[in-house]
Amino acid sequence: MTDFDVGARLKAIRKARKISQRELATQSGVTNGLISLIEGNKSSPSISSLKKILSVFSMSLSDFFDASPTDNRKFAFRFDEMVEINPERVFEGGTEEGLKAVSLRRVGSSFERTLLMLYEIYEPGADTGPELYAHEGEEGGFVIEGEILLQVGESTETLKAGDAYQFESTLPHRFRNIGDKRCVLVSACTPPTF
Known part of the structure; x- marks a missing residue:
């Protein structure tokens, strides 16, 4: 997981939800500059900042770091x-x-x-x-x-x-x-x- 692209993942989620960097910053209580720096991979977010940002999407940390597709109907897991x-x-x-x-x-x-x-x-x-x-x-x-x-x-x-x-x-x-x-x-x- 060391090669996980935090910036690209955040940007993809934000764009899929059709929300601007400015709107995300306002709703999460962090600065617009921080969102920009994270998405550009120029800054790594603290856990606290990332939790604030992800709360706008009602997304957990574990889901953020898992970009694999899921199947809602699946009920058994190996x-x-x-x-x-x-x-x-x-x-x-x-x-x-x-x-x-x-x-x-x-x-x-x-x-x-x-x-x-x-x-x-x-x-x-x-x-x-x-x-x-x-x-x-x-x-x-x-x-x-x-x-x-x-x-x-x-x-x-x-x-x-x-x-x-x-x-x-x-x-x-x-x-x-x-x-x-x-x-x-x-x-x-x-x-x-x-």
């Missing part, structure tokens, strides 16, 4: 069909090593659905970053194997296989594998704003 989301593009402030140990696979297209489902793998030492992140919606999940330290606001819990979680995604949160074995989660978020 593991190798799930789209890998690059965690470095989602979590701010994480270490390169900690983020490389995270694998997020999206089930289907969250752009066409009201529910985002993820198959998540956290290798030992994996961490979504020292900074907690937040987004619109509600999320929950089950720990399938291993254990994960989940921080929501000021509270932390260590969850093990068979345990589950559910919280408002607007609360700052963070996931970290503090164990010596991989941790596998199956999670869902609605609406698909992650």
Whole structure:
């Protein structure tokens, strides 16, 4: 995903929605100059800026970074069909090593659905970053194997296989594998704003 053209993707989405750079800037609360710089690949947007811009299109980060066509009628997904989301593009402030140990696979297209489902793998030492992140919606999940330290606001819990979680995604949160074995989660978020 290192060769993903953020500028071309944003421009294509904007033009498909028949919206000008100026209109996009006004609706998203960023400057017209920033939109122009991003589309020209002269500036990389922060996650925060990109989320603001994509909110105008009701598009999640995962859908933005997945330009593959989808089929609304599809209801079963094989593991190798799930789209890998690059965690470095989602979590701010994480270490390169900690983020490389995270694998997020999206089930289907969250752009066409009201529910985002993820198959998540956290290798030992994996961490979504020292900074907690937040987004619109509600999320929950089950720990399938291993254990994960989940921080929501000021509270932390260590969850093990068979345990589950559910919280408002607007609360700052963070996931970290503090164990010596991989941790596998199956999670869902609605609406698909992650």
